[in-house]
Amino acid sequence: MLLCLSFDHRGCSFPLLERLTARTPEITEALTASNDLDGVVVLSTCNRFEVYAQAGRDTSEAMVELISQVAGVPVSSLSMAVDVELDHRAAEHLFAVASGLKSAVVGEEEIAGQVRRAHVDARERGTVTHHLERLFQTATRTSRTVKHRTEIHSQGRSLVRLALRLAESRVPVWQDARVLLIGTGAYAGATIAALRSRGAERISVHSPSGRAAAYAERHDLTPVDPAELRSALDAADVIIACSRTEEPLLTEADFAPLEPGATATTGISRPVSPRLLIDLGMPRNIDPAVTRIDGIELLDLETVARHAPVTELGTEHEALEIVHDAAVEFGASQAERDTLPVLLALRGHVNAILEDELCRARRAGDDEDDATAADVEAALRRLTGRLLHAPTTRIRSLGREGRASEASEALSALFGLESAERS
Incomplete structure (x- = not known):
């Protein structure tokens, strides 16, 4: 049985989603160790936390309880927020997610890569069964089909682009804006491309993991080392944080006015210009308390999601049709594979008779x-x-057609054979 437990921006509060995302490694480890599950893939993104599992029965309640224990969240809160999908519906849900149809910004381009990385991570942990392998490979193919056959991605809509679009009223001239990027992960590349498409030229980057220099050289940016971070924060007009972290990277203390007569590097006190902070991290990269400081405005994922545009109904409908057809074919293909024991039993029986007759003929x-x-x-x-x-x-x-049991019964009635159960 295929199971999907989904917590996303539509039915789950951002604080709860943030809590689950922050405990992703621990939850993944606990689910992997569960004897009730044959395989597990965990998908954790800025707008969703999902578990795809293969088990011999519906273990969704036990999985919710396990997640509750690890994340320190009441079972009642998780039960109210989770969507549980089984078998065919779980497959269709994943295909829609990978195609960007379940994102806060429909048609989001980054999600397909996040689905692939979740698949690869699970494969490296050794928690992908044959069925889950086929499921995620099909999800990747389906997302590519949606991209090539529809215009759902052609609008270039993504969380990054939408966030910058919302920021345009605060940044009238991107060419003059001093932009500081915090993080060098998957969203960083999309952020740089979106900034440059708007004409931004003065982009610097800081990496909490120490990769700023190498990343800046590859992308023609200005690196900011830890000793220069406070000065870079003070000088920036726009600060975009998109790093993977369990605790906020930037807090109120990082923006609080320094003592009179001192700054981070020069020792000279000076006024700091108004700054726009964009937090694309989940969990949060920036503590919301920073907004208590005069001149700071914060745009976070929750705000961005609320402003997601209405999709073009025709394009979305076409994409959903592709997803539905892919799920139907996946289910039919899996059902066909369920007849393999019957086919093996029949072929084994007939081939054994053939070999007996050939031996007799040879003698x-x-x-x-x-x-x-x-x-x-x-x-x-x-x-x-x-x-x-x-x-x-x-x-x-x-x-x-979902009638594998009839084939097994026919084999038993005609030849007196019983097909072996697949492992």
Whole structure:
């Protein structure tokens, strides 16, 4: 059975989502160690926390309880916020997520890469079953199909671009704006591209993990080392934080006026210009308390999500049709695979009879030349293949229709055989 537990921006408060995201490593480890689950993939992004699992039964309640214990969140709060999808609906949900159809900004481009990274991470941990592997490979293919066949991504809509669009009223001339980027992860690249498309030229970068210099060289930015961070914060007009962290990187203390007569580097007190802070992190990169300081305005993910535009209904409908068709085909393909034990039992039975007859023919045909014996064997094998073709096709067809049990019953009634259960 395939299960999906989904906590996202639509039914889950941002503080709760932030709590789950912050405990992603611990939750992943706990779910991986669970004896109830055969495989687990955890998808944690700025707008959602989701668990995809394979199990022999519906273990969603036990999974919610386990997440509750690890995250320190009441079970009642999680139960009210979670959406649980099973089997076909779980697959369709993932395909829609990977295609950007469930994002706060519909058509978001970054989500497909985040889904792929979740898949790769689970694969490296050894928690991906064959079924989950096929599920996530299909999700990636589906997102590409949606991208190529619809215009859902062509508008260039993403959380980064929407955040910058909301910031335009505060930044009238991007060419003159001094921008400080905090973080060098996946969102950083999208942020740089979006900034430059608006004409921003004065972009510097600070990396909490110490990668600023190498990243700045690759992207033609100005690096900011830790000793220069306070001065860079004071000088920036726009500060964009998009790093992965469990605790806020920037707090009220980082922006509070320094003591008279001293600054971070020069020792000279000077006024600080108004600053716009954009927090694209989940969990938060910037403590909301910074807004208590005069001249600071904060734009966070919750605000961005509230301003997400209404989608073009025609384009979204076309994308949803692609997702639905992909989910139907995935389910039918999986159902067809469920008939494999029946096919193996049938082919094993028939091939055993064939080998018995060939052995008998070889013993009885000692006087025949090798060419004649080979022709007889080839003819019998061709005959066996042709006889098996029709029932094989029919059994697979029954499987795609969800009638694998009928194929198994027919095998038992006609040949007295029982198909082995798949592991």
